[in-house]
Amino acid sequence: MPASPSTARAINDRLALRLLQQEGPLTAGQLKTLTGLSRPSVADLVERLQESGLVRVVGEAGEQRRGPNARLYGIVADRAHLAALDVRTRGLTVVVADLLGTTLAEATLPIGGDTGTEPAVEQAAALLENTAREAGATRLHSVGIGAPGLIEPVTGELRDSTALPAWHRGLVAALQQRLPGTVLVENETNLAAVAEQRLGAARDLDDFVLLWLGQGVGAAVVLGGALRRGASGGAGEIGFLPVPGTGGLPSATGCEAGFHALAAAAAVRELAVRHGIGGEAEEAVRAAAGECPGGRGDAFLDALAGRLAVGAAAVAAVLDPGCVVLGGEVGYAGGAALAARVEARLAVLSPLRTAIRPTALGGEAVLRGALLAVRDAAQADVFAPAL
Template identity: 45%
Template sequence: MKTATPALARAINDRLALDLLLEQGPLTAPQLRDLTGLSRPTVSDLLERLQSDGLIEVAGESGEARRGPNARLYGLVTGRAHVAGVDVRRGRLHVTVADITGAEIAATTREMPGDPDLPSFIAETVTAAAGDHDLHTVALGVPGLVNPRTGLTTDSGLPGWRPDLAAALRAVLPADVILENEVNLATVAEHRLGSAAGHDDCVLLWLDDGVGAGVVLGGRLRRGASGGAGEVGFLQADGIDYCNFLEEGRMRALTPEAVADRITTAVFTLVAVLDPGLVVLGGAAGRAGGPHMAALVQDRLDARSPARTQVRATTVEGNPILQGAVLTALDRTRDTIYG
C-alpha cells in the first residue's frame, strides 16, 4: 500500500483546516487540534503556512481568560477571491457577487434589452456588480441543454442567444466561466441548502415558466451525455408535452387534486426510471403548492409505485438558480485556491 507523500499530507491537512474555518468561522489553534485530531506541531505548521500563503489571518482573540498564542482566533481572508452567480431568464439578468466564504457583497438586476449583444451585456452587468473586486469564477444559469463536453447550448429563446455563449463570455470576462442549465443549478441549491440536504440520491422537479428536472445520484449532479438528463418537459401525457401539461398557467384553473394528478404523472416517470428515494417539487408552482401539494402527490405516488419515494416541497428561500450558481462558482474557486 502506498502512503501519502509529505506534500500530499500537508495539502490534505491544509484543506481540512480551511474547510473547518469555512463551516465554523474563526477558530483557535487548540480548537483546530481538537476538531482535526492533528498534533500541536502539525497545526502550528499549517497555520504558519496558510498565513504565509495569504489564505488565513488572525481575526482576534477568544473570550478565554487566559491570553497568549492559544487565544488567537484564525479566520479566512475573505477577500482572497470573489465569485459571481448569474441567472439569465424572464427578460432579466440577476447577478450576485460573493466573497470566498459565500457572503454576499453585491447584487443587481437589469432588464434585458430587445436584441442585445448578450455576451457583452452579461459581462458589463457582472463587472459593474463586482465593482473593484476581481472575479475568480462566474457561473451562469441558462435555459436549455448545456453540453458538458463541448459547452455548447441549445436555443434558449432568450434575445441575443448564441450556442457558444460560454466561449464568447470567456473572451470578454477576465474570469473562469461556468455555463450550466438553470434547473441543474436550482438542484445544487436544493441539495445543499433545502429539502434534499443530506440525501445522496434525489430529483428536483422544476415547475415554473419551464418544466424540467435536476438529478443527483451518488451525491453528484448528473447531466447526461449531452446535458439532457432530467428533461422531462419533452415527454407527453395525454398527447400533450409535459412542458405544457404542467405549465403553471394551465394548472392555475384546476383543483389541487387535479394538479396533484398531473404532477404525479411526471413524478412517477422519474421514480420508475431513477428510483431516487426523494423528489422535491420546486419552482414557482412547487413553492406555491407547499407541503399540502407534496402530501397529495405522495398519496398518489404511493398508490402507483412499488419504490418507496418521499415527496417534499422546496425549502430554498429566494432565487434557487442564483444560489446554485454562487455555490457552483465557489466550489471551483475554492478547489483552485485552497487545493
C-alpha cells in the first residue's frame, strides 16, 4: 500500500535532515540530486524545515552563482546544546557542543582521592555549568556521561561499586536533579567502542571487540553492528576472567586475581620495572614502542603482548569477533608495535584468525563516544516534531 502524503513528507524530511547532517550545507539543487525528489517536492520540504526552525539559509554556493538556486541550507546547530563527560577515577573532562556535535568549549578537572563525595560532586557539576556558560549555552538539552562500572540496562543507572569513587554515582544523581534536560549514562568502554566504530579503527567492521587497557581493564562487544551489553549490562567485564599466571581466581567482589592482575595499569607498570623501564604504565609502553629494535623495550612489549594475547584468545574462543581493538591509554601508547605482537602471539594460541588493531582515538574515545550518543538522542528528539 502506498504511503500517505503525510508519511511521504515525513520520510522526505527525515532524509533531507540526514543528508544535511552528513554532508553539511546543501543547495536545493544538491538536495534534489541526492534525494531523487522533484524540484517542487524539495522546495516544499525546505520550506517546511525552515518553518519548523530546523533549517536555515547559511550562505551561497560559489562566487559565480547568485539568487535562490545558490542558497545553502544547513541545520540550525544552536537549536540545542549538548554536553559530554568522561568521568575517570581521578577527575573528569567536559565538552559542550551544538546539535551537530561541534565542540564549543572544553575543560578538565582533576579530583584528588582525598576529596569528599559532596565537594567532588559540587566541583564536577560546577565545571559543567561553567563550561556551558563559556560555550554560550543557556540551557543544556542533553548530557552524556561515560563512566567506569556497570550500568543497569533497564534503569540506565550506574551501580554502586567499592572499586570506584562514591562521587561518580553522586554526580549522576546530582546532574539528573539539577539539569532540565536528559542525562544519559553509559559504560566508558562501550562508548569508546561506539567512537571507534563510527570514527576510528573499526569503521569498516560490523563485528569486533574493544579491549580497554587503562587503570582497569574491560571490553566492549559489537556484533552485527550493534553494541551488546548482556542480560545484566555486564558483557565485557573481562577483568574478572580467570586466567593462568595470576596465582589465584577472581571472586564476585574483586577481580584482583583475574585478567585484571595481568593487564591493568599497575600490573603493566610492575612488568615494565622488571624489564628496567620506569614511569607510569602508559609512559613505559610508549617508550618501549618507540625504542629501536633489539633493546629492553622489545622484551617488555613481548611479555606484555603475551599477557594480552591470553585475554584476546578467550574473547576469540567465545565470540569469534574477527578483530580486537586495543584501546585505553596503554593500547594507544603501544600503537601498531604492541598490536602486531599481540596478533602474532594470539595466532599461536587460537585457531580462529583474529586481527589486532590499535585504537585510532586514544584517550579521546570515551568523550567522543559520549558526544556521539548524546547527539544522536538529541537529534531524534529535536527533529521528531517536524517528522
